Amino acid sequence: MARFGINYHLSDQVMFTIGYAQAQTFSYGDLPIARKNEFSQSQSFPENRIYQALILKNNTGIFEINHRLMFEQRFLGNVYDSKNNRIEGKSNFVMRFRYRFRIAMPLQGVTIDDKEFYLHAFDEILIGAGANIRNNIFDQNRFQIGIGFKINKNFRIEASYFNQIVTKPASHPISKLPVIESNNGVLIGITYNIDFTNFKKTEK
Secondary structure (H helix, E strand, O other): OEEEEEEEEOOOOEEEEEEEEEEEEOOOOOOOOOOEOOOOOEOOEEEEEEEEEEEEEOOEOOEEEEEEEEEEEEEEOOOEOOOOOEOOOOOEEEEEEEEEEEEEEEOOOOOOOOOEEEEEEEEEEEEEEOOOOOOOOEEEEEEEEEEEEEEEOOEEEEEEEEEEEEEOOOOOOOOOOOOEEEEEEEEEEEEEOOOOOOOOOOOO
8 A cells, every 4th residue: 555645734733634545455364355256366456545634633741642534535446247357447436434543652751752762553443435335334443553763753664563353345145244354464654754844945
């Protein structure tokens, strides 16, 4: 997954973002979202996404706290023919609302400064919306905890344990009940912000 955005700082505590993301979903598990084709070959599908986000910072003591509200417009390339072959160029349109609570704390001193390690954790709930979400509204819950390194004010690297609880879009083929899946993994994240706030026009 790759995600890009343009940030606008309304104040030191409030930031608005508009952006684009591209993701690729592969087949995994017993009931994969990315279906296998008629020859039982795995098929991945692309997702193109436009999003808007509002981030509210509310630091207290040694803790960096932020709340993120996000609205996504998603174009999922998971359209298949009668033989389960993915149809190239066709997509389903769905929307999604997200809320994330994140907290971080320094491992040195009382603030997270340049060239220092820190601990971080977040929990995020994702709610589907729109005509094509099929049989569920609750989409996912994501929990993450890990360690980060702040290179400078615009550049951070993080490594985390990640848990995802996801409701599959289709019911179980035998029981007909909703399928709720728990996935565990490791995430490596790199965040780099290009700061335009200090650019000055040169006078001729």
